[in-house]
Amino acid sequence: xxxxxxxxxxxxxxxxxxxxxxxxxxxxGAFENLKQSFRSNMMAKVALGVLILLVLSAILAPLSxxxxxxxxxxxxxxxPSAQHLFGTDEMGRDYFTRAxxxxxxxxxxxxxxxxISTTIGVLYGTISGYVGGKVDTCLMRLVDILMSIPSFLxxxxxxxxxxxxVTTLILVIGMFTWQGVARITRAQTLSLKKRDFILAARAxxxxxxxxxxxxxxxxxxxxxxxxxxxxIANAIMLESSLxxxxxxxxxxxxxxxxxxxxxxxxxxxxxxxAVFPGVFILLTILSLNILSDxxxxxxxPKLNK
Amino acid sequence: xxxxxxxxxxxxxxxxxxxxxxxxxxxSFSVGKGEVVAIVGESGCGKxxxxxTVMGLLRCPPARIAPESQVLFGEKNIYQFTQEEWQRYRxxxxxxxFQDALAALNPTLxxxxxxxxxxxxxxxxxxxxxxxxxxxxLESVGIPQPQARxxxxxxxxxxxxxxxxxxxxxxACRPKLLIADEPTTSLDVTVQAQILDLIQRxxxxxxxxVLLITHDLGIVANIADRLVVMYGGKxxxxxxxxxxxxxxxHPYTWALLRAVPRIDRKSQEKLTSIPGAPPDLxxxxxxxxxxxxxxxxxxxxxxxxPDAVQVDEGHSYSCWLSHPLAxxxxxxxxxxxxxxxGD
Amino acid sequence: MGxxxxxxxxxxxxxxxxxxxxxxxxxxxxxxxxxxxYIRPNMTNxxxxxLREELGLNDGIVEKFVGWGxxxxxxxxxxxxxxxxxxxxxIQERIPATVGLMGASLxxxxxxxIPLGLLSGVxxxxxxxxxxxxxSYVGISVPSFWLGIVLIIVFSLKLGxxxxxxxxxxxxxxxxDVIVHGILPAIVLSAGNTAVFTRYxxxxxxxxxxxxxxxxxxxxxxxxxxxxxxxxxxxxxLPIITLVGMNLSHLVVGSFIVESVFSWPGMGTLGMxxxxxxxxxxxxxxxxxxxxxxxxxxxxxxxxxxxxxxRIQQGGDRQ
Numbered sequence: 001x002x003x004x005x006x007x008x009x010x011x012x013x014x015x016x017x018x019x020x021x022x023x024x025x026x027x028x029g030a031f032e033n034l035k036q037s038f039r040s041n042m043m044a045k046v047a048l049g050v051l052i053l054l055v056l057s058a059i060l061a062p063l064s065x066x067x068x069x070x071x072x073x074x075x076x077x078x079x080p081s082a083q084h085l086f087g088t089d090e091m092g093r094d095y096f097t098r099a100x101x102x103x104x105x106x107x108x109x110x111x112x113x114x115x116i117s118t119t120i121g122v123l124y125g126t127i128s129g130y131v132g133g134k135v136d137t138c139l140m141r142l143v144d145i146l147m148s149i150p151s152f153l154x155x156x157x158x159x160x161x162x163x164x165x166v167t168t169l170i171l172v173i174g175m176f177t178w179q180g181v182a183r184i185t186r187a188q189t190l191s192l193k194k195r196d197f198i199l200a201a202r203a204x205x206x207x208x209x210x211x212x213x214x215x216x217x218x219x220x221x222x223x224x225x226x227x228x229x230x231x232i233a234n235a236i237m238l239e240s241s242l243x244x245x246x247x248x249x250x251x252x253x254x255x256x257x258x259x260x261x262x263x264x265x266x267x268x269x270x271x272x273x274a275v276f277p278g279v280f281i282l283l284t285i286l287s288l289n290i291l292s293d294x295x296x297x298x299x300x301p302k303l304n305k
Numbered sequence: 306x307x308x309x310x311x312x313x314x315x316x317x318x319x320x321x322x323x324x325x326x327x328x329x330x331x332x333s334f335s336v337g338k339g340e341v342v343a344i345v346g347e348s349g350c351g352k353x354x355x356x357x358t359v360m361g362l363l364r365c366p367p368a369r370i371a372p373e374s375q376v377l378f379g380e381k382n383i384y385q386f387t388q389e390e391w392q393r394y395r396x397x398x399x400x401x402x403f404q405d406a407l408a409a410l411n412p413t414l415x416x417x418x419x420x421x422x423x424x425x426x427x428x429x430x431x432x433x434x435x436x437x438x439x440x441x442x443l444e445s446v447g448i449p450q451p452q453a454r455x456x457x458x459x460x461x462x463x464x465x466x467x468x469x470x471x472x473x474x475x476x477a478c479r480p481k482l483l484i485a486d487e488p489t490t491s492l493d494v495t496v497q498a499q500i501l502d503l504i505q506r507x508x509x510x511x512x513x514x515v516l517l518i519t520h521d522l523g524i525v526a527n528i529a530d531r532l533v534v535m536y537g538g539k540x541x542x543x544x545x546x547x548x549x550x551x552x553x554x555h556p557y558t559w560a561l562l563r564a565v566p567r568i569d570r571k572s573q574e575k576l577t578s579i580p581g582a583p584p585d586l587x588x589x590x591x592x593x594x595x596x597x598x599x600x601x602x603x604x605x606x607x608x609x610x611p612d613a614v615q616v617d618e619g620h621s622y623s624c625w626l627s628h629p630l631a632x633x634x635x636x637x638x639x640x641x642x643x644x645x646x647g648d
Numbered sequence: 649m650g651x652x653x654x655x656x657x658x659x660x661x662x663x664x665x666x667x668x669x670x671x672x673x674x675x676x677x678x679x680x681x682x683x684x685x686y687i688r689p690n691m692t693n694x695x696x697x698x699l700r701e702e703l704g705l706n707d708g709i710v711e712k713f714v715g716w717g718x719x720x721x722x723x724x725x726x727x728x729x730x731x732x733x734x735x736x737x738x739i740q741e742r743i744p745a746t747v748g749l750m751g752a753s754l755x756x757x758x759x760x761x762i763p764l765g766l767l768s769g770v771x772x773x774x775x776x777x778x779x780x781x782x783x784s785y786v787g788i789s790v791p792s793f794w795l796g797i798v799l800i801i802v803f804s805l806k807l808g809x810x811x812x813x814x815x816x817x818x819x820x821x822x823x824x825d826v827i828v829h830g831i832l833p834a835i836v837l838s839a840g841n842t843a844v845f846t847r848y849x850x851x852x853x854x855x856x857x858x859x860x861x862x863x864x865x866x867x868x869x870x871x872x873x874x875x876x877x878x879x880x881x882x883x884x885x886l887p888i889i890t891l892v893g894m895n896l897s898h899l900v901v902g903s904f905i906v907e908s909v910f911s912w913p914g915m916g917t918l919g920m921x922x923x924x925x926x927x928x929x930x931x932x933x934x935x936x937x938x939x940x941x942x943x944x945x946x947x948x949x950x951x952x953x954x955x956x957x958x959r960i961q962q963g964g965d966r967q
Contacts, residue, residue: 275801
């Protein structure tokens with residue numbers, strides 16, 4: 001190397017360490033992580049696109065020229081054509097329009113029951129984790145016990161005591177699917193509780209309600225978001241299973257599950273009737289599952305590779 | 306002394322989500338037959354990666370070994386080994402002890418079977434002979450009632466015993482080189498001494514060379530012939546035990562030595578920590594790796610990497626203070642007084 | 649080990665109690681007077697009162713629960729409101745079909761998911777892994793009833809290869825016939841679990857391969873195949889037992905749906921028709937039986953795990 005020649009006395013002046021600027025440390029927030037994952041993950045982009053398309057088409061369903069419940073006796077079980085994109089069902093109703101309205105119901109049930117179950121789960125979990133001790137043990141034992149009875153069975157049986165409607169369906173699904181969220185938030189709260197900023201807040205005399213709502217719940221957002229995305233997928237699956245078995249939304253309201261139920265009878269003549277709603281359910285749940293995995297990976301730095 | 310292992314210009318990178326970590330940057334050293342060489346440095350300085358590279362345990366990807374790197378065992382570069390050569394080398398010629406024996410032992414296999422596996426892979430002993438050898442090995446590392454205990458699982462042993470089992474396993478085939486990666490860090494002091502004693506004894510008996518990876522200068526003094534001081538993925542100073550303890554040249558070595566508590570030190574002398582934190586190896590400092598924490602930092606240190614300078618036979622260091630233009634600095638007083646150390 | 653089993657048994661008590669309360673509640677809350685089903689037109693008022701007393705309908709809620717509990721423990725689950733047959737007997741004749749279907753699909757799931765999961769985990773991020781992962785994504789997301797309908801359309805209606813309904817061909821009485829009938833239901837029922845297991849085994853293979861004991865084995869000179877077969881497989885398959893236990897409720901619920909798609913004469917169809925007919929004693933029996941199957945399954949899974957994992961043979965809990 002020729003470098004040695006170029007060195008001058010100047011180079012050997014001592015340096016005051018304090019003058020050396022601190023190098024910028026590398027940090028990236030959860031949101032940046034998320035953006036990064038989306039950029040590098042083709043599947044995530046497609047899933048998000050499909051989901052947005054499904055939601056938009058459900059919202060824009062009223063733009064369709066057909067009434068989803070209008071019976072047209074002359075046009076029963078018509079094949080797909082330019083007029084009726086997916087054909088018509090056994091009562092001559094436009095199947096495409098019904099699928100769009102069905103999407104409204106399925107997505108609505110999924111979203112709202114997720115909100116209910118997440119709210120219950122987060123409150124239950126934070127309270128259990130925050131209070132701790134015997135209360136925590138009892139509350140969590142109760143969750144264990146509730147988890148050992150399949151919620152589907154509970155919901156079916158409870159539905160026999162009510163007339164099924166979209167509202168009862170949302171309430172019942174929301175009320176029996178919160179256990180997973182409760183477990184996750186409890187675990188998270190337990191570890192948060194020991195962190196300094198909570199201890200500091202308590203030392204300052206902040207009351208428990210404020211600590212829970214202002215300091216703990218906001219820190220649960222990441223985990224809860226992941227759990228919630230799984231919960232929506234499960235709720236949509238639950239709703240369509242229930243409707244398929246005839247315990248969900250009742251006629252003439254369409255949901256993807258109930259459309260499948262009636263399509264089952266015409267499987268011999270018009271198998272397409274059974275294919276369309278199923279594909280919609282599959283696409284919705286598939287995209288939700290993919291997105292929840294992307295979320296989980298981006299928001300959980302441990303998994304970063 | 307014949308050279309057993311020679312590492313030339315080794316560089317290892319890790320491609321991570323956050324960027325490329327330059328874990329090891331141009332490290333060279335050698336281990337002679339039957340010699341104990343210690344690699345010393347803070348956590349995150351690249352010692353463990355170096356050890357794993359020598360054993361061929363790096364997972365590539367995410368790790369990447371620079372193409373110009375050479376790890377010569379005997380005459381051959383281990384990264385040009387064939388499959389069979391690898392299998393003979395690992396466990397046969399070269400064995401490794403890990404820091405956390407609980408993690409390093411398979412939790413669902415009996416201890417006996419795990420020790421036996423090494424014999425199974427490298428010797429042609431019969432079942433009967435193998436069993437007897439396992440008992441002998443366990444006994445030789447001081448496991449009481451080896452007959453009964455070889456049927457137990459790792460979690461049924463104490464931490465010290467697990468590390469003994471690791472040693473028994475590593476020494477089963479009388480390797481020429483034993484790599485010990487922080488073998489005593491997770492153990493308490495008395496057990497530490499026993500384990501070191503065990504390694505020391507085996508080395509004297511069987512001409513096993515040892516590459517000891519540690520952050521603890523205290524244990525090095527008694528056991529190592531030569532030291533390699535690493536920082537930020539680079540070798541700062543290398544020399545015999547005497548050289549490093551009595552005639553250290555590099556400011557980092559000075560700092561390290563001052564951070565070791567010693568009974569024989571005068572009580573008014575303060576134990577000094579090294580200010581600052583080890584460098585971020587995604588964006589390693591330009592110039593000398595140690596310059597951001599070095600009390601003698603000069604302009605040049607911030608921009609150019611110093612070359613290694615030979616002091617004596619086998620003692621060299623990389624620091625700009627060796628340059629004729631650099632101000633003359635007296636090494637801290639403490640090192641001059643340290644004559645009683647290590648005898 | 650005995651201590652572990654005992655502890656596990658004790659843990660089942662509250663669950664069993666809850667199931668009992670829940671089942672009892674179904675009967676209690678059920679609308680309509682149970683008495684109506686016992687009254688003959690020519691009965692006098694006194695006779696009706698006597699019957700009411702005899703059936704324990706005038707008792708307090710606690711006494712009723714105790715009486716009901718005694719009956720249940722003796723295997724008397726009451727009588728169907730529709731066909732007046734004993735609920736216990738009806739369940740008994742339906743159980744083999746359901747348990748058989750569940751067993752077959754569980755075996756199918758395990759047999760398929762182990763090689764897929766291991767393959768996917770060992771060749772992480774290679775094309776094999778991506779293919780398997782994509783398939784298992786679909787497997788998790790596909791609604792079982794829809795998969796059932798699609799398979800019926802393809803294999804029964806279009807190709808005519810497999811029967812689409814029931815468990816037996818009328819007039820044919822052979823095991824082979826039952827197996828042929830069971831192929832589609834078992835496949836549909838196993839799809840979700842297979843996908844879940846595959847993903848889990850993939851994840852645990854990846855994490856086990858990163859464990860330090862793999863380095864140890866490698867540093868002993870073990871070949872990759874030996875490391876996989878001798879060290880890793882056992883450790884990544886152990887959690888499957890727990891996983892099976894955890895997913896049993898999917899299996900139970902899934903079997904109801906699949907049974908009703910394929911008209912499989914098991915407990916699911918019995919339960920579903922009872923729910924449609926508001927036949928509360930049968931609903932109660934069906935609920936209780938489902939929960940019992942679930943509890944037993946979980947119990948067996950835990951005990952099996954205890955036997956397989958040396959770490960919990962001391963009676964401690966698994967971390």
